[in-house]
Amino acid sequence: MNMQTPIYLALDFPTGNEAMHFLNQNEMDEIPVKVGMELFYREGPQIIYQLKEKKHPIFLDLKLHDIPNTVNRAMRNLAALDVDIVNVHALGGAKMIEAAKEGLHSGAADAVPKLISVTMLTSMDEHTVQTDLQQPMELAAYARHLAELSKCAGADGVVCSPHEAASIKAACGESFLTVTPGIRLAGSAPNDQHRIATPAAAKKMGADYLVIGRSVTAADNPKQAYNQAVQEWKNDDNNN
Template sequence: MSVFVALDFPTWTETERFLKDNDLAGVPVKVGMELFYREGPAIIEKLKADNHPIFLDLKLHDIPNTVHQAMKNIASLNVDMVTTHAIGGKEMIYQAKQGLAGSSTKLMAVTILTSMDDNVLERELGLSGDVEENVIRFAALAKEAGADGVVSSVHEVPVIKKHCGDDFLSITPGIRLADSSQDDQKRIATPEKAKELGSDFLVVGRSITKAENPRKAYEQVMKEWQHGE
C-alpha cells in the first residue's frame, strides 16, 4: 500500500523546491499531464534518481494502435503505474497492456473521474445508469482487457472488489484530510475512510501540497492511512 503525493506543479523547478523544502525525498509521487507535458521523460529520470516510486497519470485515450505504441515508450521509463481511460474500450485497454509487455509497470484504467457525478454522466455524456453502475461496468471491462486495476473514488472500491476480486487493484484520488477543502472534486473521502473501504493506493494532492506544513500533512495522511487515527 502506498500514498502518492500529487506533484501538480507546472515546472521541475517548483517541484524540486517543494520536495526538498519539505523533506519528501523518496516518497511515492504522482506525475500528471501538467508536469509531464512541460518537462517530458526527463522529469521521470530526475525523480527516480531520488528514489521516488512513480505513478504516471497520463490517462491515454486514442485509437488502440496509437495507445499501444505510446505505452511501449512509457514502458522504457520503468514507472510503477500508468493510466489509460477505460471509456476507450476493451481493445484499447488490451493494446495498452500489450505495449507494457516486458516491463513491471502496472496498467490502471480510469473509470469515472472524481469531478463527475450522476448529473454529468446523464446530461452531458448521455451514459445510462448512475456513477456506481458505470464504474462497475468500466472496471469489469478493464479487467477483461488485462488491466491490473482501476482508478476510482473511494466510495466505489467495495463494489469494484466485489465484482472484480480483491487482487484487482484500486487507486483512489479525491483524498482529503478532515480539515481540507473539497475544491473541484465531488466524490472525496479521508485516508481513514479509504482504508476502511479497501483502497490499495491513495493519491493525495492539495491536502499536502497546499498545507501550511506539507511534511506534517503527509505524515498525518500516512498515520490515518496506516492506523486509522
C-alpha cells in the same frame, strides 16, 4: 516514509524545478509521487529521470485515450521510463486496454508497469453522467461496469473514487487494484472534486493506493500533512 507507503503525492506543479524544490525543501525523500499531464507535458521524460534518481516510486498519470494502435506505441515508449504505474481511460474500450498492456510488455526493459484504467473522474457526479454523458446507469454501476471491462481486457486495476472501491473489489476480486484520488484530510476544502474521502475512510472502503494533492501541497506544513495522511492510513485498524 518509504516505498511501502501506499500514498502517492500528486506533483501538480507548473515546472519540474518547482516540483523538485518542493520535495527537497520539505524533506519528502523517496515518497511515492504522481506525475500528471501538466508536469509531464512541460518537462517530458526528464522529470521522471530526476525523480527516479531520488528513488521516488512513480505513478505516471497521463490517461491515454486513443485508437488501440496509437496507445500501444505510446505505451511502448512509456514502459521504457520504468515507472511503477501508468494509466488509460477505460472509456477507450477493451481493445485499447489490451493494446496498452501489450505495449507495456513490449517496451519494458525490466519490470512491467502496472496498468490501471480510469473509470469515472472524481470531478463528475450523477448529474454530469446523466446530462453530459447521457448515461442511463447510475454512476457507481457504470464505474463498476468499466472496472469489469478493464479486468477482462488485462488491466491490473482501476482509478476510481473511494466510494466505488468496495463494489469494484466485490465484482473484480481483492487482487484487482483500486487507486483512489479525491483524498482530503479532515478540514480540507473539496476544491473541484465531488466524490472525496479521508485516508482512513478510503481504506475502509477498499482502496489499495491513495492519491493526495492539495491537502498536502497547499498545507502550511506539507511534510506534517503527508505524515498525517500516512498515520490515518496506518492507524485505521486500531480505530475499528
